[in-house]
Amino acid sequence: MSERVGVVLMNLGGPDSPAAVEPFLYNLFRDPAIIRLPWGLRHFVAWMISRRRAPLAQDIYARLGGRSPILPETEAQAQALEARLKELGMEARCVIAMRYWQPFAADSVTALKAEGIDRVVLLPLYPQFSTTTTASSVKDWLSAANQLNFKVNPVVAGCYPRDPHFTKAYADRIRAAAEAEHIDLNGSVRLLFSAHGLPERIVAAGDPYPAQIEASVHAIVESLGCPDLDVQICYQSRVGPMTWIGPSTDDEIARAGKDGKGIILVPVSFVSEHSETLVELDIEYRDLAAKQAVPFYVRVPALGIMPKFIEGLARQVIAALDRRLPENAWRCPTDMACACRESDLRSGIRQ
Numbered sequence: 001m002s003e004r005v006g007v008v009l010m011n012l013g014g015p016d017s018p019a020a021v022e023p024f025l026y027n028l029f030r031d032p033a034i035i036r037l038p039w040g041l042r043h044f045v046a047w048m049i050s051r052r053r054a055p056l057a058q059d060i061y062a063r064l065g066g067r068s069p070i071l072p073e074t075e076a077q078a079q080a081l082e083a084r085l086k087e088l089g090m091e092a093r094c095v096i097a098m099r100y101w102q103p104f105a106a107d108s109v110t111a112l113k114a115e116g117i118d119r120v121v122l123l124p125l126y127p128q129f130s131t132t133t134t135a136s137s138v139k140d141w142l143s144a145a146n147q148l149n150f151k152v153n154p155v156v157a158g159c160y161p162r163d164p165h166f167t168k169a170y171a172d173r174i175r176a177a178a179e180a181e182h183i184d185l186n187g188s189v190r191l192l193f194s195a196h197g198l199p200e201r202i203v204a205a206g207d208p209y210p211a212q213i214e215a216s217v218h219a220i221v222e223s224l225g226c227p228d229l230d231v232q233i234c235y236q237s238r239v240g241p242m243t244w245i246g247p248s249t250d251d252e253i254a255r256a257g258k259d260g261k262g263i264i265l266v267p268v269s270f271v272s273e274h275s276e277t278l279v280e281l282d283i284e285y286r287d288l289a290a291k292q293a294v295p296f297y298v299r300v301p302a303l304g305i306m307p308k309f310i311e312g313l314a315r316q317v318i319a320a321l322d323r324r325l326p327e328n329a330w331r332c333p334t335d336m337a338c339a340c341r342e343s344d345l346r347s348g349i350r351q
């Protein structure tokens with residue numbers, strides 16, 4: 001009998017109602033990958049921060065009708081991936097595990113168990129590895145599988161910061177946006193590659209995320225093939241009083257205004273739309289760009305179900321299944337094509 005394959009698409013998740021905002025934030029801040037404190041203190045701090053931040057976050061989600069679109073976007077990606085894998089000759093069941101809101105890892109384990117799945121591929125929808133995202137999601141899933149006595153030895157597909165399908169898909173998005181707005185990429189325009197930020201101390205502890213963001217940006221720019229492109233990486237979504245890596249997206253928007261440069265903004269760390277693209281980028285930063293007299297501000301859409309991107313995911317899945325790893329082993333699946341180091345990934349997963 002042939003093996004039954006399950007693919008788990010992993011993302012951060014988002015609240016599905018105004019009442020879900022505070023518990024979603026609590027789940028996020030009690031994650032040891034985000035707040036590195038002992039258990040009791042971490043839960044207390046998580047409770048405090050989530051209570052304090054909830055009203056502000058509720059206002060953000062109110063602009064999206066009270067809920068994050070990240071789950072429907074991920075469901076569409078799961079469906080598209082399942083269909084593409086089928087075309088490639090692989091019958092696979094694609095399910096979703098969100099890190100901080102439902103469906104949780106345990107829900108995906110229950111679904112796969114009920115279907116008698118015996119091979120599992122974990123597919124983080126984070127192209128660039130971070131201990132706060134990829135490693136946290138994988139650890140969370142392994143722990144749910146263990147608790148529910150689901151005895152499979154999953155393989156992890158990703159990170160894929162330089163995957164040619166992923167990077168060419170963003171290059172296509174940039175070209176399409178420039179064409180639609182009649183913008184000459186060699187003219188007075190700056191490409192702002194805006195990635196979700198990280199606290200500096202997480203990077204100082206060895207997180208390879210900024211290096212992988214740079215790897216993605218280099219590959220995207222290379223595939224655009226415009227030698228005189230004006231390119232800048234920046235980091236958005238700062239939360240709380242910590243020092244975050246920079247430069248910040250708002251500072252870079254102000255600098256573009258001073259330089260008289262229009263902006264094409266590329267949300268390079270995200271593959272779907274949610275509050276940080278639809279509110280932060282499309283409303284808050286657009287307003288800021290207008291205030292800073294930036295000549296134009298065009299935001300490139302996230303990849304969603306773009307066929308080139310889904311093709312890349314399908315290939316990641318197939319490649320991961322070809323690598324039969326020993327129990328609990330982790331190897332950077334992108335090997336030579338990837339900027340991360342195996343040792344960083346190990347410490348990220350095992351922390």
Ligand SMILES: C=CC1=C(C)c2cc3[nH]c(cc4nc(cc5[nH]c(cc1n2)c(C)c5CCC(=O)O)C(CCC(=O)O)=C4C)c(C)c3C=C
Nearest residue numbers: 012013014057068070130132133196198239269274275276
């Ligand atoms: C210390 C806090 C946070 C770190 C570190 C962090 C890393 C990180 N997050 C994403 C992707 C997403 N984050 C999203 C929302 C979100 N993130 C934080 C905090 C940290 N993230 C908060 C408090 C929130 C909630 C919204 C808010 O209150 O501002 C989301 C969107 C969820 C949605 O709208 O559906 C995504 C996606 C990455 C890629 C990352 C590190 C690499």
Ligand SMILES: [Fe+2]
Nearest residue numbers: 012196237276
């Ligand atoms: Fe975040």
Ligand SMILES: [Fe+2]
Nearest residue numbers: 159332338340
């Ligand atoms: Fe990697």
